[in-house]
Amino acid sequence: MAGRSRGFWAKIGVGVAGAALVVAGATAATTAGATEAKGAPPASVTVQTRNGPNGPYLTDGQGNSLYLFVADKSNTSTCNGACAAQWPPLVTQGAVQAGNGVDASKLATSNRQDNTKQATYNNHPLYKFIADTAPGQTNGQGVNAFGALWWLVNPNGDAITSGGQQPTPGGGVTY
Numbered sequence: 001m002a003g004r005s006r007g008f009w010a011k012i013g014v015g016v017a018g019a020a021l022v023v024a025g026a027t028a029a030t031t032a033g034a035t036e037a038k039g040a041p042p043a044s045v046t047v048q049t050r051n052g053p054n055g056p057y058l059t060d061g062q063g064n065s066l067y068l069f070v071a072d073k074s075n076t077s078t079c080n081g082a083c084a085a086q087w088p089p090l091v092t093q094g095a096v097q098a099g100n101g102v103d104a105s106k107l108a109t110s111n112r113q114d115n116t117k118q119a120t121y122n123n124h125p126l127y128k129f130i131a132d133t134a135p136g137q138t139n140g141q142g143v144n145a146f147g148a149l150w151w152l153v154n155p156n157g158d159a160i161t162s163g164g165q166q167p168t169p170g171g172g173v174t175y
Contacts, residue, residue: 041091041116047107047126048099049155052138054163056101057152058121060090060128063135068124068159071148075110077118077125083146087127090119106157122157138163 046061058066069087071078079087089112096119098104109117110125119126129140129150141163143150151159 041093043093044095044097045090045092045119046097046099047090047102047119047121049101050136052136052152052163054152054160056155057138057160058102058126058155059135061097061099064128065132065136065138065140066090066121066126066153067129067140067150068153069127069146069148069150070159071146072125075108075120075123075125077110077112079125079127079146080113086130086145087140087150088130089116090126090128091116092119093117096120101155103155103157121153124153124157126153 047058047066048061048063049056050059050063050065060066067087069077069079077084077089079089091112092109094117096107096109098107102121106122108120108123110120112118127150129143131137131139138152140150141152141160151161154160
């Protein structure tokens with residue numbers, strides 16, 4: 001019986017080792033896929049304006065709302081890690097183009113902690129909001145997250161501090 005028992009456990013050990021390799025391989029493939037899916041920043045980005053209930057505000061070239069983070073006291077972002085996952089920075093490999101209603105002299109880039117270039121306007125780093133799932137949505141307006149408020153940006157480069165709204169609890173956004 002001892003011989004059969006040893007053979008049984010040897011087979012189980014091989015089976016467990018094989019399963020571990022499959023899981024490790026799947027994890028590596030998923031991690032690689034996630035990294036590749038993120039991809040490199042675009043060669044250039046456009047900042048333009050859109051009209052809303054509180055007047056014109058900045059968007060990216062696809063019409064997605066752009067925000068400033070009150071905690072950013074200079075043109076260098078203080079939003080990294082979990083913050084940047086919720087408030088993705090508007091990044092580029094090169095230039096920031098001025099679209100309709102935007103003052104080109106206020107556009108620039110600054111270097112982020114992860115060595116990407118973030119678009120800035122009037123010395124404010126620009127961000128999108130993960131809960132804005134379609135162009136024109138402004139779910140991040142007036143949200144207090146990661147230690148400070150988030151506001152839409154007007155064409156002068158100032159925060160639009162009216163019309164704030166909080167995402168509903170359970171909406172999948174964690175602060």
